Amino acid sequence: MFFVKINYISMLPNHSPWIKELKRTRPVVPLDKDLQTDVAIVGGGIAGVTTAFFTLRDTNKKVVLLEADKIAHGATGHNAGQITSYFERGFVNMAEEFGLEMAASGQRAVESAWILIDEIMIQAQLQTPLYRFTGYAGLSSINQILNHLKNNYYRVKGGLPAETIVIAKEWDDIKKIPKEYDNLYSLVSHKDLLDLLETNNQDYIAALSYEKGCTNSALFSEELLGYLIANYKDRFSFHEGSPVSTVMLNDKNGILSVLNYTVTAEKIILCTNGFESFTIINNAGPEIDTKFHASVAGRIGYMSGYVEPLSNPPTAISYFPKRKDGLNDPTGESYFYLTRRPHEHEGKKSYNLVCTGGPEKVLPNGAQYNRADSCPEDVKILIDDFLYSNHNKFREESDFSFCWHGLMGYTPNGIRRIGPEPINPVLLYNLGCNGVGILPSIYGGKKISGFINKEKMLKSIFDPTDQRWED
Numbered sequence: 001m002f003f004v005k006i007n008y009i010s011m012l013p014n015h016s017p018w019i020k021e022l023k024r025t026r027p028v029v030p031l032d033k034d035l036q037t038d039v040a041i042v043g044g045g046i047a048g049v050t051t052a053f054f055t056l057r058d059t060n061k062k063v064v065l066l067e068a069d070k071i072a073h074g075a076t077g078h079n080a081g082q083i084t085s086y087f088e089r090g091f092v093n094m095a096e097e098f099g100l101e102m103a104a105s106g107q108r109a110v111e112s113a114w115i116l117i118d119e120i121m122i123q124a125q126l127q128t129p130l131y132r133f134t135g136y137a138g139l140s141s142i143n144q145i146l147n148h149l150k151n152n153y154y155r156v157k158g159g160l161p162a163e164t165i166v167i168a169k170e171w172d173d174i175k176k177i178p179k180e181y182d183n184l185y186s187l188v189s190h191k192d193l194l195d196l197l198e199t200n201n202q203d204y205i206a207a208l209s210y211e212k213g214c215t216n217s218a219l220f221s222e223e224l225l226g227y228l229i230a231n232y233k234d235r236f237s238f239h240e241g242s243p244v245s246t247v248m249l250n251d252k253n254g255i256l257s258v259l260n261y262t263v264t265a266e267k268i269i270l271c272t273n274g275f276e277s278f279t280i281i282n283n284a285g286p287e288i289d290t291k292f293h294a295s296v297a298g299r300i301g302y303m304s305g306y307v308e309p310l311s312n313p314p315t316a317i318s319y320f321p322k323r324k325d326g327l328n329d330p331t332g333e334s335y336f337y338l339t340r341r342p343h344e345h346e347g348k349k350s351y352n353l354v355c356t357g358g359p360e361k362v363l364p365n366g367a368q369y370n371r372a373d374s375c376p377e378d379v380k381i382l383i384d385d386f387l388y389s390n391h392n393k394f395r396e397e398s399d400f401s402f403c404w405h406g407l408m409g410y411t412p413n414g415i416r417r418i419g420p421e422p423i424n425p426v427l428l429y430n431l432g433c434n435g436v437g438i439l440p441s442i443y444g445g446k447k448i449s450g451f452i453n454k455e456k457m458l459k460s461i462f463d464p465t466d467q468r469w470e471d
């Protein structure tokens with residue numbers, strides 16, 4: 001991601017291809033009476049819908065899902081739709097915080113969501129297209145390469161499979177790679193490497209490859225919701241246009257205020273990404289509200305998409321470019337990402353949609369994000385620059401069919417928060433988008449059903465901590 005200053009000088013509306021593909025006709029039916037349930041889920045993005053799926057499938061509990069706006073219209077309807085299992089922080093960094101074993105099992109946990117996706121697709125017979133392939137990340141500096149090799153070294157030490165890393169054999173600095181990393185990469189010709197990354201930009205000198213995929217997570221969530229409505233008539237209900245304004249926690253239950261009504265539940269699961277305009281009142285212990293609201297930071301992610309003929313297979317590639325000032329990026333964190341998948345355009349299926357993102361803006365604490373804001377011209381220019389300088393193979397025209405933005409919630413440690421609130425376990429979380437949230441949300445949904453079933457859970461990197469002691 002790149003942090004940018006945003007000028008709203010253009011009037012391009014926030015127009016996401018995922019929302020367009022929903023072709024939604026279902027009316028919004030807000031809550032119109034008081035309800036009593038076992039589990040109330042707040043937030044109807046992919047986290048809320050998959051949490052409902054696993055809770056209904058794996059427990060006998062009654063579930064009510066409450067969405068302030070419309071199902072899957074938050075980050076789930078405004079993302080890149082890339083299915084990937086990396087964290088937005090390095091493996092070494094996670095191992096330093098949690099220990100090698102716990103970091104490795106956290107990584108395995110997120111990867112386990114690939115199988116959960118298969119389970120969902122098969123059980124609910126979803127038709128939403130989901131493409132799987134090997135995806136790549138291109139690296140352009142020695143620091144980036146050494147960082148990724150170090151992460152790979154510790155992955156293997158932690159019992160995880162090594163990631164495939166290839167380096168251009170023509171690169172001058174190969175001799176600077178420490179001997180201990182020798183068996184963690186292989187050499188290929190620079191030309192082959194650029195072909196893998198589908199770029200002509202000679203700056204790229206190494207590439208990582210991973211299992212990746214892409215889907216429309218909004219369509220996936222909407223279709224899954226349809227399955228829940230049809231199959232759990234006696235135990236499931238949902239209401240859109242139903243913002244929760246207060247979460248009141250007692251010893252044995254919680255009460256949600258929604259419009260003029262209340263929903264009383266034994267367990268309340270927040271699947272709100274991290275942002276919500278409600279107050280938490282804890283009648284059974286210390287205060288939670290202030291810390292909760294201050295501890296999730298907001299970032300707006302911006303994307304553009306264009307349509308091209310269907311001449312290439314689906315892909316997902318990230319690019320870690322050289323800094324413009326010629327210096328190496330010490331963190332290796334700033335990157336652009338690109339996905340390509342088949343797309344119906346003007347009634348014909350013979351097109352691809354190529355989506356590119358990377359630019360982000362920090363939302364100051366307390367500031368309101370407005371989904372209706374236009375897409376800023378600066379972002380379009382930044383993305384266009386990236387595409388032209390890195391991707392003249394991809395892009396020959398300059399008009400985007402889509403540009404969109406969405407809000408992401410970042411927890412202080414950059415890791416999704418999944419599980420009961422330590423101060424009052426009536427409240428549980430499956431939230432914190434942290435940049436890459438599709439697989440973690442689904443894993444979180446499954447894990448929440450385990451908590452509700454009172455299964456024994458091992459300590460994990462996702463456990464909510466007592467926020468009173470967080471920085």
Ligand SMILES: Cc1cc2nc3c(=O)[nH]c(=O)nc-3n(C[C@H](O)[C@H](O)[C@H](O)COP(=O)(O)OP(=O)(O)OC[C@H]3O[C@@H](n4cnc5c(N)ncnc54)[C@H](O)[C@@H]3O)c2cc1C
Binds near residue numbers: 066245278437
């Ligand atoms: C630009 C961008 C690109 C991204 N790219 C990727 C990617 O390529 N791969 C990836 O894995 N992840 C990506 N993500 C992140 C991913 O989209 C999210 O992590 C994922 O969709 C999380 O979904 P969620 O259900 O947690 O949150 P959301 O989809 O935001 O859902 C939260 C819901 O809670 C509702 N809500 C909030 N407050 C209340 C309330 N008081 N009462 C009732 N309802 C409420 C909201 O209306 C919203 O619908 C990206 C995100 C953005 C913004």
